[in-house]
Structure formats: C-alpha cells, structure tokens
Amino acid sequence: MADPKAIIPEDEVVTRLAAELPKWRLEDGWIRRTYKTNSWKGTLMVINTVGHLAEAAWHHPDITASYAWVEVRLMSHDAKGITARDFELASKIESVVQWRPSEDDALEGTPQSDMRFSYVKYD
Known part of the structure; x- marks a missing residue:
C-alpha cells in the first residue's frame, strides 16, 4: 500500500477527481x-455531517458556508x-x-x- 501521507501529483489529482469524484475540483491546492x-437548516445539517465524518477520520477540512451553500475544502495540512x-x-x-433512500427502501426520505x-439540493 502506498503511503497515505504522500502528496499526489496535481495531474493525478485532476484525473482521479474526474474518475472518482466528478463534482469535486482542484483549486488553489485544495x-x-x-x-x-x-x-x-440544510446548511447546518451538511456542516454537522462533514464535521462528524472529519472528526471520526481525524482529518479536518476547511469549511465556508452561507445561507444556502457549504463549500468543503480538503488538503492534508501536515503534508x-x-x-x-x-x-x-x-x-x-x-x-x-x-x-437518499431509493424507491425500494423502507425509508421514504424527505x-x-x-x-x-x-x-439538500441533490445533484
């Protein structure tokens, strides 16, 4: 397994984002x-969700928020x-x-x- 703290070259980041996380982008090193x-209400729910996941992972994003949006930025600060x-x-x-639940789930969703x-405005 590769070192999880090794910096990924920018061209590989762009390629991986397109393949794995197409709604994410590389900008200014993040x-x-x-x-x-x-x-x-939705903004706070997203922030709290991101906060919980980040804390559980012990990896902390930068977050900017407004009334109807949340921007999450990730970079390994130590690397x-x-x-x-x-x-x-x-x-x-x-x-x-x-x-969100599918039509076949017992959970009906909002x-x-x-x-x-x-x-949340789903993509």
Missing part, C-alpha cells in the same frame, strides 16, 4: 466541493498537499451528504414536494 442547500486521506474523506463526505422539509 480539492473542493460546494453543496447547495435549501435553507440555513501540505493532496494525499490519499483527502480522497478517502471526500468520498465518504460525498456518499453521506448525497445519500418529501420533495414540500419545501419545509427539503434541505
């Missing part, structure tokens, strides 16, 4: 993703670059924030027709 929400840890955390964040309950 991999970034903006999640759109429907309200401050001063993008590493496998950033990709793993980005993938976990993406799968949890974008998850009503899409009533904005009072809507919180």
